[in-house]
Amino acid sequence: MSCLKNFYLYAYLENELSSEQRLKCEDHLKSCPTCQRRLAARRSFLESIKTLPDLKLPSDFAQRVMDRIPETRFRTRGLIYLAGGIYFLFTLMVTFLSFGRQGAIFDLCQAAFRYLFNLASDLSRLIINLLQVGLALFKALKILFVTWSRLITGFLPAASFFFITLIFLIILTGSLTWFLMKPGRLSPRSNHYENPAQ
Amino acid sequence: MVESEDKAVVRRCLKGDKKAFEILVRKYEQPMINYFGRMVQDRELSLDLSQEVFLRAYGALHTYDEKYQFSTWLFRIATNLLIDYWRKKKIPLVYIETPGPDPDQDPVQIPDHEPSAMEKYEKRQMTELIEKAIARLPENLRELFVLRHINDFSYEEIASLKHLPVGTVKNRVFQAKELLRSMLEER
Numbered sequence: 001m002s003c004l005k006n007f008y009l010y011a012y013l014e015n016e017l018s019s020e021q022r023l024k025c026e027d028h029l030k031s032c033p034t035c036q037r038r039l040a041a042r043r044s045f046l047e048s049i050k051t052l053p054d055l056k057l058p059s060d061f062a063q064r065v066m067d068r069i070p071e072t073r074f075r076t077r078g079l080i081y082l083a084g085g086i087y088f089l090f091t092l093m094v095t096f097l098s099f100g101r102q103g104a105i106f107d108l109c110q111a112a113f114r115y116l117f118n119l120a121s122d123l124s125r126l127i128i129n130l131l132q133v134g135l136a137l138f139k140a141l142k143i144l145f146v147t148w149s150r151l152i153t154g155f156l157p158a159a160s161f162f163f164i165t166l167i168f169l170i171i172l173t174g175s176l177t178w179f180l181m182k183p184g185r186l187s188p189r190s191n192h193y194e195n196p197a198q
Numbered sequence: 199m200v201e202s203e204d205k206a207v208v209r210r211c212l213k214g215d216k217k218a219f220e221i222l223v224r225k226y227e228q229p230m231i232n233y234f235g236r237m238v239q240d241r242e243l244s245l246d247l248s249q250e251v252f253l254r255a256y257g258a259l260h261t262y263d264e265k266y267q268f269s270t271w272l273f274r275i276a277t278n279l280l281i282d283y284w285r286k287k288k289i290p291l292v293y294i295e296t297p298g299p300d301p302d303q304d305p306v307q308i309p310d311h312e313p314s315a316m317e318k319y320e321k322r323q324m325t326e327l328i329e330k331a332i333a334r335l336p337e338n339l340r341e342l343f344v345l346r347h348i349n350d351f352s353y354e355e356i357a358s359l360k361h362l363p364v365g366t367v368k369n370r371v372f373q374a375k376e377l378l379r380s381m382l383e384e385r
Contacts, residue, residue: 007372016353016368045379048324049347054228055235061245062223065252069216078214 004028004035009042090116204268211259219259223252226272229349233273236344237280239333247283251276267355274359277341284337331381335374342367343374
């Protein structure tokens with residue numbers, strides 16, 4: 001048998017050979033002083049690697065990591081479960097109510113349903129109020145704009161109403177663009193937590 | 199702690215037990231620092247990178263699939279972070295495409311002096327010498343070598359976390375070892 005390849009010497013030392021290959025290697029090693037020396041040199045090399053010490057680690061490393069972990073990491077999941085739970089209860093109530101007054105749980109379901117209905121109507125009322133406020137604000141802005149444009153056309157009789165409107169829109173668009181493009185406002189969000197292991 | 203215990207700890211974390219994550223940090227902090235320390239050769243930077251790995255892992259814990267080992271998943275985050283770091287620093291990654299020492303080639307490539315050069319050095323000097331030689335390895339060989347011989351991952355685990363065939367991993371680790379040995383013999 002010819003001398004052992006280096007690759008197999010490492011495989012032998014790391015127990016990566018099949019039992020048959022291992023026996024062949026051992027047979028050869030018994031009769032080949034050159035391979036014995038080569039094997040010894042590699043064994044010594046691997047042993048010296050094993051003796052490499054651990055790198056120094058600050059004693060408070062784990063604590064530092066824990067201090068940087070936010071408390072509310074799983075809050076979103078909790079909210080999803082909560083919403084799912086409420087939806088499930090609502091479905092359950094509707095199911096019970098659909099069976100009519102025979103069910104023993106009817107009164108409880110009716111009360112809960114009434115409570116949820118009131119909550120929804122309160123929310124609707126709030127939304128309507130907000131819409132009304134928005135409409136009032138819009139009307140006020142309209143009056144302001146008309147007054148402003150009349151003033152401008154008074155000072156600049158040659159300018160048409162549409163020309164003034166165009167200038168106003170340009171200023172408005174410019175201001176909005178500046179506001180949105182302020183440094184940091186539209187910077188890409190870090191997606192570190194999406195799929196770091198992929 | 200065995201791997202199944204890691205999974206149990208992960209489940210506790212996902213139930214909101216933040217303190218349980220500290221068990222995983224304490225278990226893997228030393229292997230992580232050993233990995234980054236050898237890869238970036240800068241203690242402060244390796245501490246920062248290790249910390250970042252644990253923070254990313256915590257944030258992505260819900261994506262962890264229990265059919266894989268936790269250690270493999272965690273080190274996949276580490277290797278990806280290292281690639282990101284090198285890209286940002288614009289450090290050219292050195293890939294050795296030439297076959298290097300061929301496993302089927304004639305075995306007599308590097309002369310085996312007797313006594314070995316390493317035997318002449320005291321343990322501390324020898325450690326220094328090996329660390330310097332590891333730092334001189336090309337990144338892709340160094341990383342696989344560190345994962346195999348410093349972090350004690352099996353070839354199969356390395357193949358899984360680096361998305362490489364097992365044969366390629368074995369061959370590259372072999373190249374790294376022979377290169378390292380030749381560097382040590384040069385001294």
